[in-house]
Amino acid sequence: MRSTLTFSSRGALSELLIDALAGPPVDSFEADAACIANILACSPDILHDDDAQLSLFLMYSVHYGSITQFDAGWEWNPGLIRVRGILEAAMEVALRAAVQRPVAPDATADAVAEYLFALTAPTPGPSLSRFMAKSATVEQAREFLILRSVYTLREADPHSWAIPRLTGRAKAALVEIQADEYGGGRPQRIHAEIFARSMRGAGLDATYATYIDAVPPILLASHNMMSLFGLHRRLRGAIVGHLAAFEMTSSLPNRGYADGFRRLGFGDEVTEYFDEHVEADAVHEQIAGRDLAGALVESEPELLNDVIFGAAACLLVDDMVADDIREAWEHGRSALRVATPLGRA
Numbered sequence: 258m259r260s261t262l263t264f265s266s267r268g269a270l271s272e273l274l275i276d277a278l279a280g281p282p283v284d285s286f287e288a289d290a291a292c293i294a295n296i297l298a299c300s301p302d303i304l305h306d307d308d309a310q311l312s313l314f315l316m317y318s319v320h321y322g323s324i325t326q327f328d329a330g331w332e333w334n335p336g337l338i339r340v341r342g343i344l345e346a347a348m349e350v351a352l353r354a355a356v357q358r359p360v361a362p363d364a365t366a367d368a369v370a371e372y373l374f375a376l377t378a379p380t381p382g383p384s385l386s387r388f389m390a391k392s393a394t395v396e397q398a399r400e401f402l403i404l405r406s407v408y409t410l411r412e413a414d415p416h417s418w419a420i421p422r423l424t425g426r427a428k429a430a431l432v433e434i435q436a437d438e439y440g441g442g443r444p445q446r447i448h449a450e451i452f453a454r455s456m457r458g459a460g461l462d463a464t465y466a467t468y469i470d471a472v473p474p475i476l477l478a479s480h481n482m483m484s485l486f487g488l489h490r491r492l493r494g495a496i497v498g499h500l501a502a503f504e505m506t507s508s509l510p511n512r513g514y515a516d517g518f519r520r521l522g523f524g525d526e527v528t529e530y531f532d533e534h535v536e537a538d539a540v541h542e543q544i545a546g547r548d549l550a551g552a553l554v555e556s557e558p559e560l561l562n563d564v565i566f567g568a569a570a571c572l573l574v575d576d577m578v579a580d581d582i583r584e585a586w587e588h589g590r591s592a593l594r595v596a597t598p599l600g601r602a
Contacts, residue, residue: 268308498567
């Protein structure tokens with residue numbers, strides 16, 4: 258889980274950050290205002306902007322601590338936080354503009370849960386999990402693990418920032434879900450560790466961020482969105498809504514992923530992670546809908562719109578990620594940003 262890796266920059270800001278974070282914190286850290294302004298002025302879509310999303314990922318990484326070359330003293334560096342805040346504000350504006358939200362439900366646990374289950378209901382048509390189950394090649398299956406590794410080797414961590422920011426029934430529900438994610442006290446059952454075993458079983462390196470150069474910006478944006486919601490107390494409704502939608506859309510796709518890996522001849526060491534989530538997330542979605550999101554809205558009705566926003570943003574960005582991967586594969590292209598060794602045969 259811990260690394261001393263190097264990364265390739267994707268623009269002026271990420272180049273500056275890579276150089277700065279590799280050294281000791283400096284009180285006077287300032288990013289060139291021009292390079293930040295260039296991102297905001299010249300990028301038509303911050304969610305797909307390589308420099309912006311890698312920069313946010315690098316700045317958030319000092320909170321998680323899995324990239325050991327970055328000194329922990331950077332975590333609350335005022336200059337770094339100021340730069341991060343500029344990009345965060347632009348990303349939040351973009352997300353709120355892109356998300357379509359129907360009329361909100363009543364601020365009751367049952368109404369919120371019913372709304373979220375309807376919002377996340379499966380739809381017909383092409384999907385990444387169906388492609389994985391029936392059509393993916395061995396190389397594409399390994400690409401899938403690489404792409405999933407950005408979040409899944411840190412699974413549950415972004416949502417856990419919300420625990421001290423909730424109270425009562427909602428807090429208890431979140432802790433119940435997260436306890437399962439962290440293995441219920443058994444280190445070998447931590448979901449991130451199970452996923453690491455899946456990567457190793459497929460011949461891949463499970464060291465966190467090994468493949469970061471290969472990950473497209475929209476996939477970094479998916480992880481960055483969770484960090485944005487989780488690290489800001491004012492967005493606690495959004496991170497709760499995100500987790501609810503995340504859990505409600507997990508069980509069926511994971512069944513397809515497991516079937517796909519089995520079809521390709523991978524064994525239990527690879528499929529265990531996905532099989533685990535078929536059962537676990539079928540339970541989690543009920544807790545997340547009523548006892549977490551619903552209870553939070555009942556206790557803090559003013560958070561209703563942010564809960565809905567977080568859920569809708571989760572669906573929007575995850576659909577973007579899945580569609581980009583599936584469309585690349587259907588057209589015979591790699592879904593990775595750069596050519597990457599895909600492990601042993």
